[in-house]
Amino acid sequence: MDYKEEIGKILRDKKWKISTAESCTGGLLSSKLTDISGSSEYITLNLITYSNEAKQRMLNVTLNQDGAVSEYCACQMAKGLYELTHSEICVSTTGIAGPTGGTLQKPVGLMYASIFSKDRQETFKIQTKSNLSRTEIKEIFANEVLKKVYIFLKEVEGKY
Amino acid sequence: MDYKEEIGKILRDKKWKISTAESCTGGLLSSKLTDISGSSEYITLNLITYSNEAKQRMLNVTLNQDGAVSEYCACQMAKGLYELTHSEICVSTTGIAGPTGGTLQKPVGLMYASIFSKDRQETFKIQTKSNLSRTEIKEIFANEVLKKVYIFLKEVEGKY
Numbered sequence: 001m002d003y004k005e006e007i008g009k010i011l012r013d014k015k016w017k018i019s020t021a022e023s024c025t026g027g028l029l030s031s032k033l034t035d036i037s038g039s040s041e042y043i044t045l046n047l048i049t050y051s052n053e054a055k056q057r058m059l060n061v062t063l064n065q066d067g068a069v070s071e072y073c074a075c076q077m078a079k080g081l082y083e084l085t086h087s088e089i090c091v092s093t094t095g096i097a098g099p100t101g102g103t104l105q106k107p108v109g110l111m112y113a114s115i116f117s118k119d120r121q122e123t124f125k126i127q128t129k130s131n132l133s134r135t136e137i138k139e140i141f142a143n144e145v146l147k148k149v150y151i152f153l154k155e156v157e158g159k160y
Numbered sequence: 161m162d163y164k165e166e167i168g169k170i171l172r173d174k175k176w177k178i179s180t181a182e183s184c185t186g187g188l189l190s191s192k193l194t195d196i197s198g199s200s201e202y203i204t205l206n207l208i209t210y211s212n213e214a215k216q217r218m219l220n221v222t223l224n225q226d227g228a229v230s231e232y233c234a235c236q237m238a239k240g241l242y243e244l245t246h247s248e249i250c251v252s253t254t255g256i257a258g259p260t261g262g263t264l265q266k267p268v269g270l271m272y273a274s275i276f277s278k279d280r281q282e283t284f285k286i287q288t289k290s291n292l293s294r295t296e297i298k299e300i301f302a303n304e305v306l307k308k309v310y311i312f313l314k315e316v317e318g319k320y
Contacts (some may be wrong), residue, residue: 026194027187032209034186035295037259039210045218046208048190054205099197135195 003146004032010153011042016088016149018149021059021081023068024111028142045085046068049077059084068135069094071112071123075103078116078123091149095126097137102130111141119159122152163306164192170313171202176248178309180206181241182220183228184271188302203286205245209237218244219252229254231272231283238276238283250276251309255286257297263288271301275312279319282312 011018020030030046035037047058052068055061059080066072077092095111104107109128114121128140171178180190190206193199207218212228215221219240226232237252255271262268269288273279288300 022187025191026199026203027182027190027206027208028194030187031185031191031298034188034208034210034257035298037294041184041185043208044211045214046187046210047202048187048194048206048208050194050200051204058205087245097194131262134197138195 234272
């Protein structure tokens with residue numbers, strides 16, 4: 001299934017917007033969403049908040065002891081994105097695409113992502129194999145998020 | 161030559177930052193730049209300002225009669241991005257990736273892009289064949305911009 005296409009169909013049908021705030025995926029998620037013709041109907045503004053400073057400044061993220069690669073940060077990013085854009089669906093990613101930057105606690109291939117809507121927020125953790133290339137890891141991260149957004153949309157579309 | 165890698169080398173060497181504000185490329189330019197390991201050293205914040213409203217709100221773009229796909233708009237986007245981020249190199253894209261949205265005056269495959277630094281701004285126009293797919297056109301757009309950014313950097317790196 002082409003998740004980005006299915007996401008587009010639901011968003012168009014519901015007249016909803018989607019926004020993304022990406023860290024580890026670096027724009028790949030936004031690029032995939034905009035591969036769909038007509039996506040300008042439901043995409044207005046996406047961000048790549050790569051630095052901690054950008055996360056704080058644009059999304060009002062306050063980092064805690066868990067750092068930028070954490071469930072807490074992913075949650076805050078998606079929520080801050082909603083405050084900024086008021087898009088019905090706001091999606092964040094934060095993780096370690098490697099090949100450097102990994103630690104024992106947070107290895108390369110770890111990502112947290114969060115999907116925020118007014119009445120519901122879901123945050124999930126992905127861990128890929130850590131011997132993959134940076135571009136392979138970004139690709140897996142972005143595709144996993146698209147799948148999760150699709151599932152999220154299928155669950156909420158009937159309710160509103 | 162892998163332009164994104166060469167761009168990374170120059171930026172790291174000069175301790176410069178780069179920011180992007182994309183319309184037609186939809187995040188692909190940012191994604192390519194962040195494919196380079198260590199790119200978080202020189203990338204802090206990138207935007208995808210897909211709607212006119214986002215261009216106005218985030219980048220202070222005032223559209224004129226030429227519309228969003230124009231040299232004027234590309235210039236304003238890159239300049240507005242500099243005001244927002246103060247990155248040494250600010251890059252914008254605006255165009256028509258198709259397959260719909262083209263006109264006689266502005267066919268599918270037309271893009272304007274602009275590179276802004278404090279002392280210099282260059283804006284250029286690309287026209288691809290218009291029978292290519294949306295993803296093919298995005299790919300050409302992003303790669304052309306990377307090449308132009310590399311040339312721009314080679315020209316200015318010796319001066320500062």
